[in-house]
Amino acid sequence: MDAEFVKTEFKRKKSIREYYEKELGLHENIVNDIENNPHNYGMLICTFNIENKSRNFRAFNIKIEPQFEEEFKKLVLWYDKNLGVAPIAIRPDDQVRGVNLLIFIKNEGHTENEIINMVKESKFIVSGLTGKSIFSIGYDSIVVEYQY
Numbered sequence: 001m002d003a004e005f006v007k008t009e010f011k012r013k014k015s016i017r018e019y020y021e022k023e024l025g026l027h028e029n030i031v032n033d034i035e036n037n038p039h040n041y042g043m044l045i046c047t048f049n050i051e052n053k054s055r056n057f058r059a060f061n062i063k064i065e066p067q068f069e070e071e072f073k074k075l076v077l078w079y080d081k082n083l084g085v086a087p088i089a090i091r092p093d094d095q096v097r098g099v100n101l102l103i104f105i106k107n108e109g110h111t112e113n114e115i116i117n118m119v120k121e122s123k124f125i126v127s128g129l130t131g132k133s134i135f136s137i138g139y140d141s142i143v144v145e146y147q148y
Helices: 017-023 028-036 112-120
Strands: 002-011 041-051 060-067 076-079 096-106 123-130 138-145
Touching: 002 112, 002 138, 017 028, 041 112, 041 123, 060 096
Parallel strands: none
Antiparallel strands: 002 041, 041 096, 060 123, 076 096, 123 138
């Protein structure tokens, strides 16, 4: 398996109480602050290209686990811990491009460019169930950093 971290962008979400409380599981106090100060919050979308190196088996249960730098970790309120995508095709010309990891942050006075640069300094562990033969099936993981 191979993967690369190729893109990140900063998006602001409109204040939707149900989304923040139910989908993200944020505490009511934080949701109140989001509604009162939406300009202090935003959603980062980190895009990863993932390629299955096996020509015989599909890759399953793809997970992306962030290893945030300490300064950036303080800004993170939520990230998609349940990220999983459909099996990656076995043909090299039919690979998954653009798997997105969502990260919801409080910007704490940082500009969008500063936040994007902070997340680009993070490392991510990309893992999944892969194999090259029936006897070598197992979990494969690699550490990925921003590439461009």
